[in-house]
Each structure stands twice: as structure tokens, then as C-alpha cells.
Amino acid sequence: MDLILWRHADAFEARYGQADADRELTPKGEEQAAFMGQWLDSVLTADTRILVSPARRTQQTAAALGRPFETSPAVASGASVKSVLEAVGWPRSKQPVLVVGHQPTIGLTAARLMCGFEQYWSVHKAGVWWLHGERDDGQATLVTMRVPGL
Amino acid sequence: MDLILWRHADALEGREVEDDMARALSHKGERQAQRVAHWLNHVLPATTRILVSPAVRAQQTAKALDRKFKTVPALSPEGSVSGLLDAARWPEAREPVLVVGHQPALGLTAAYLLAGIDVDAANPWRIKKGGVWWLRCRERPDTGPEVMLVTVRSPDFL
Numbered sequence: 001m002d003l004i005l006w007r008h009a010d011a012f013e014a015r016y017g018q019a020d021a022d023r024e025l026t027p028k029g030e031e032q033a034a035f036m037g038q039w040l041d042s043v044l045t046a047d048t049r050i051l052v053s054p055a056r057r058t059q060q061t062a063a064a065l066g067r068p069f070e071t072s073p074a075v076a077s078g079a080s081v082k083s084v085l086e087a088v089g090w091p092r093s094k095q096p097v098l099v100v101g102h103q104p105t106i107g108l109t110a111a112r113l114m115c116g117f118e119q120y121w122s123v124h125k126a127g128v129w130w131l132h133g134e135r136d137d138g139q140a141t142l143v144t145m146r147v148p149g150l
Numbered sequence: 151m152d153l154i155l156w157r158h159a160d161a162l163e164g165r166e167v168e169d170d171m172a173r174a175l176s177h178k179g180e181r182q183a184q185r186v187a188h189w190l191n192h193v194l195p196a197t198t199r200i201l202v203s204p205a206v207r208a209q210q211t212a213k214a215l216d217r218k219f220k221t222v223p224a225l226s227p228e229g230s231v232s233g234l235l236d237a238a239r240w241p242e243a244r245e246p247v248l249v250v251g252h253q254p255a256l257g258l259t260a261a262y263l264l265a266g267i268d269v270d271a272a273n274p275w276r277i278k279k280g281g282v283w284w285l286r287c288r289e290r291p292d293t294g295p296e297v298m299l300v301t302v303r304s305p306d307f308l
Binding site: 122150 | 193267275307
């Protein structure tokens with residue numbers, strides 16, 4: 001299956017008293033989301049399932065793609081790799097799945113699928129890691145990885 | 151430093167050519183090399199040092215860039231990770247280095263640098279024909295050097 005991991009774009013720091021989940025995208029983040037959203041819309045098949053963390057910054061990032069999506073607490077900030085993999089049905093989903101989520105979960109998930117164990121990998125804001133795998137053996141292929149502006 | 155790994159594009163199969171080193175790019179491979187070279191020429195700094203395997207398919211892939219390059223025997227199809235890293239002077243080189251080479255050395259190098267793992271040579275990380283993996287080593291004041299992935303592209307994903 002294809003699993004596409006998309007990190008939210010650049011967001012403001014939390015204001016005093018503001019919950020982390022309420023942080024909004026900065027103008028730079030809006031641009032990043034629009035750039036990546038346009039590219040993703042041109043390459044994702046119409047049947048792609050889209051799971052988005054409930055946080056404001058991931059919801060705003062996903063909105064830049066302009067497709068309907070599901071909000072899923074299973075991919076929220078702080079979610080475990082196991083929670084993400086169960087939510088997407090790795091490796092047996094018939095449809096590609098796009099997850100709009102957070103660090104460090106995205107880097108940990110990519111490492112788990114490519115190496116068989118979790119490792120902290122840096123993932124750029126609004127960066128996309130596109131993985132493909134048929135088995136749960138830690139040998140997924142990184143099909144493409146892109147960041148805004150390159 | 152930046153290390154850019156570029157696998158040669160699609161080449162004629164061994165059945166059609168006896169000498170592996172002499173295998174030329176297929177028509178499909180020529181188109182792949184042109185497309186990826188066009189993108190690389192947009193994003194690679196002019197100072198990038200370009201090191202290329204002596205195999206014909208790697209030489210032809212590199213020529214699509216239309217830049218000067220150096221042929222390095224250590225990047226041949228049987229080349230090792232350490233041979234590649236020595237040739238590129240990883241991680242000390244001051245300029246970006248583009249390596250045009252082969253599997254499994256490219257996929258083994260990516261796994262070694264990014265994950266710190268020595269994967270089985272029979273199962274290197276997969277890099278598509280004509281694909282590019284761009285790695286960067288940067289110094290972090292608190293934790294020391296860190297390797298990160300800048301981008302991964304292929305002829306189908308430019």
C-alpha cells in the first residue's frame with residue numbers, strides 16, 4: 001500500500017493560555033501548505049483516504065489540499081506509531097492513505113517502516129514522506145520525499 | 151555537507167549486452183536522465199563536485215547534466231559504501247558532492263548515513279532507476295552532527 005505522511009506547515013507559537021491544539025498557521029505556513037497541497041492534489045489518486053489530526057494547524061494544512069477528509073484522534077499530536085499504523089491499515093489497505101500529522105510521530109513511523117525499528121528522524125514543516133510497502137517487514141520503500149520550496 | 155546520490159537511468163539488459171560495464175541507456179533511460187538532469191540543474195549549486203562511475207550507463211546519465219565531472223573507479227557497480235564516502239570526502243567536503251552510481255552501494259549508503267544501519271547488501275534501500283536521494287550533514291550545537299534527508303525524487307516524481 002501507499003502511505004503518505006504530511007507534516008503540518010509552519011505555525012505560530014502558543015499565545016499565553018492558548019492550547020497547543022489551537023495554534024494556527026503563520027502566513028509562511030499558509031504558503032507552504034498551498035504549495036504542497038497543489039502538488040499532492042496533482043499526484044494523489046481520487047480514492048486516497050485522508051486522515052487528519054484534530055489540531056488546528058493540521059486541519060488548516062489539510063484544507064489546502066481542497067479534498068474531503070476524516071479527522072482522526074489516532075493521528076493526533078503525541079500519537080504512537082502503532083496507533084497511526086492501525087488507523088491506516090498498514091500494510092493491507094487497498095486505497096492509498098494520506099496522514100496529516102505531527103512530529104516526532106511522522107519520523108518515527110517512517111523509520112519503523114524502512115528499518116523495522118523506531119528512530120527520531122527530522123521531518124521538515126509541511127514535508128511529505130511517501131512510503132510504499134506490501135509487507136510489515138521494515139523494508140518499505142521511500143518513493144519520494146519533498147519539502148516546500150524545492 | 152550535502153551529498154546527492156543519483157542512480158543511473160534505465161539501461162539495456164544484460165542479455166542484450168555481454169559486458170555489464172558497457173550497457174548503454176535505453177530510450178526510456180535517456181528520457182529519464184534528461185528529465186532528472188533538468189531538475190538537478192535548477193537546484194544544484196554551480197560549485198557541486200560531480201563524481202561518476204566508469205560504467206557507460208552512469209556516464210551517459212551524468213552527461214545529461216552537461217557539467218564537468220570526474221570518473222571514479224570506486225563508484226563502479228561493485229563499489230562499497232566506504233569507497234563512496236571516501237571519494238565524496240564525507241562529511242568534511244566544503245562543497246556539495248553529486249555521486250552518479252549504482253545499487254546496492256547507493257541504497258546501502260543512504261541507510262548507513264540516515265539510520266546508522268548496515269543493511270544486508272541483498273536488501274539495500276530501494277532507489278529507483280534515475281532516482282535521486284539528497285542527504286545533508288549538519289552540525290547541531292547540542293547533539294553534534296546530524297544527517298537529514300533533504301529530498302527524494304525519481305523520474306516519476308519530479
